[in-house]
Amino acid sequence: MSLRFQKDGKEMKEFLGKQVEVIIDRPMGSKHPRCEIIYPVNYGFVPGTIARDGKEIDAYVLGESEPLDKYKGYVIAYIHRKNDNEDKLVVAKELNRYCKEQVQTLTEFVERAFDIEIIIHESNSLN
Numbered sequence: 001m002s003l004r005f006q007k008d009g010k011e012m013k014e015f016l017g018k019q020v021e022v023i024i025d026r027p028m029g030s031k032h033p034r035c036e037i038i039y040p041v042n043y044g045f046v047p048g049t050i051a052r053d054g055k056e057i058d059a060y061v062l063g064e065s066e067p068l069d070k071y072k073g074y075v076i077a078y079i080h081r082k083n084d085n086e087d088k089l090v091v092a093k094e095l096n097r098y099c100k101e102q103v104q105t106l107t108e109f110v111e112r113a114f115d116i117e118i119i120i121h122e123s124n125s126l127n
Contacts, residue, residue, distance in 0.1 A: 027067030059089035
């Protein structure tokens with residue numbers, strides 16, 4: 001994946017349906033470094049990208065049942081945080097495996113703190 005800058009959220013749409021590699025820096029079962037959150041899913045970043053916070057774009061990995069170091073999958077959705085400057089990608093093995101409500105449920109352990117909109121890949125919107 002080439003270098004991407006996230007400016008206003010519109011660039012995130014370019015990731016929908018694309019295959020990406022995620023480097024997992026918060027594996028399933030790990031604790032957030034600054035608060036009491038335990039990660040029920042693998043979470044990491046997409047190398048070669050830059051989010052509005054100046055770091056790589058973060059990604060939730062759904063559908064895996066064990067902690068991982070890295071993961072290759074498809075961007076099935078992104079989470080637009082209306083009250084924050086950083087959106088998140090959602091990655092899974094298959095494009096049409098999760099609907100918007102499932103993405104919301106599986107990421108709410110962090111995303112409940114934000115006013116969010118989930119933009120899902122069009123093949124997932126049929127679920």
